[in-house]
Amino acid sequence: MKLSNLCLIVVLSIVIFSTKAQTTNYQVYSLFVMNIAKYSSWPVQGSAFHITVVGKSKAYDELMKHAATKTINGLPMKVSQIENVTDIGDAQIIYVSDGKSSMLDDILKVTQGKPVLIITEREGLYKKGAGFSFVLMDNNTLRFDINNTDLEKRQIRVAKNLTALANALL
Numbered sequence: 001m002k003l004s005n006l007c008l009i010v011v012l013s014i015v016i017f018s019t020k021a022q023t024t025n026y027q028v029y030s031l032f033v034m035n036i037a038k039y040s041s042w043p044v045q046g047s048a049f050h051i052t053v054v055g056k057s058k059a060y061d062e063l064m065k066h067a068a069t070k071t072i073n074g075l076p077m078k079v080s081q082i083e084n085v086t087d088i089g090d091a092q093i094i095y096v097s098d099g100k101s102s103m104l105d106d107i108l109k110v111t112q113g114k115p116v117l118i119i120t121e122r123e124g125l126y127k128k129g130a131g132f133s134f135v136l137m138d139n140n141t142l143r144f145d146i147n148n149t150d151l152e153k154r155q156i157r158v159a160k161n162l163t164a165l166a167n168a169l170l
Contacts (some may be wrong), residue, residue, distance in 0.1 A: 028142050029134065030062035033095060033119060036132060036144075037072045038119045039159040042092055049075040052091035054082055054107065057102030057121065063095075085110050096130070104128055115155050126170055129159065133165050143167035152153040 020052045037049065051070040053060040062105075067077040082098060085106045094107060098121040107118060108129045114165040119132040126147040127135040131154070135143045151158060163169065 025059035025060045025142075029057075029059040029065065029121070032041070032134070032142065032144065033059070033063065033093065034066065034070065034072065034077075035120065036117070036158075036162065037093055039162040040117060041157045042071070042117075043155045044115055045073070045075065046076040046090060046092075047075070049073060049093075050078045050080070050089070050091045051093045051095060052080050052082055052088055053095045053097060054085070054088075054103060055097035056081075057097035057099075059095060059097070059121070070123050078134060091116060093117045095126070096122075099158060101125060111154075113154075115153070117154070117156050119149075126150075126168075137167075146170070 001006070033051065037051070051063055053063065055129045060079065063077070063079045067079045070077050082088065085103060088107070090109055092115070094111065094116055096104060096107065096118065101120060101122040104120065104125055117132070118130040121134055121156055123133055123135045126145040129147065129150055131147055131151045133145045137143055142167060146158065146166045147170040148158070148163070148165060149170055
């Protein structure tokens with residue numbers, strides 16, 4: 001996918017999200033997760049690209065809608081939902097629902113030194129070790145913050161084009 005396609009998806013996502021001002025549009029969250037995955041690279045690839053959602057989130061339902069038909073970096077998508085950190089398994093991405101944000105420290109311990117990208121629904125958690133945190137802007141658009149320091153430690157590379165779209169970098 002070219003940068004122009006990424007920009008188009010981001011702009012469309014922002015427009016879609018802006019029209020749903022008072023409700024959270026988890027379609028946009030899931031599109032962001034899939035595009036973050038597509039524009040990132042991991043040192044190790046398995047036979048599937050595994051996204052694990054920690055806790056209850058409608059983002060899980062939206063990701064599941066795409067799992068049967070989409071691929072990420074040439075690999076079929078596998079999406080699972082867990083409640084316990086010990087069930088993380090072999091995920092490349094861990095998506096932490098807002099209700100499970102308090103588990104971030106435990107998730108960081110379990111995944112320390114592993115090439116796992118952690119994305120959180122709650123704003124500001126990129127400062128506490130998550131690779132990406134979503135941010136709801138004053139104009140009700142969805143953006144993200146990136147913790148490049150954590151991503152480097154985990155040997156995950158994010159395309160510069162994606163980094164350029166970030167709200168804040170660490």
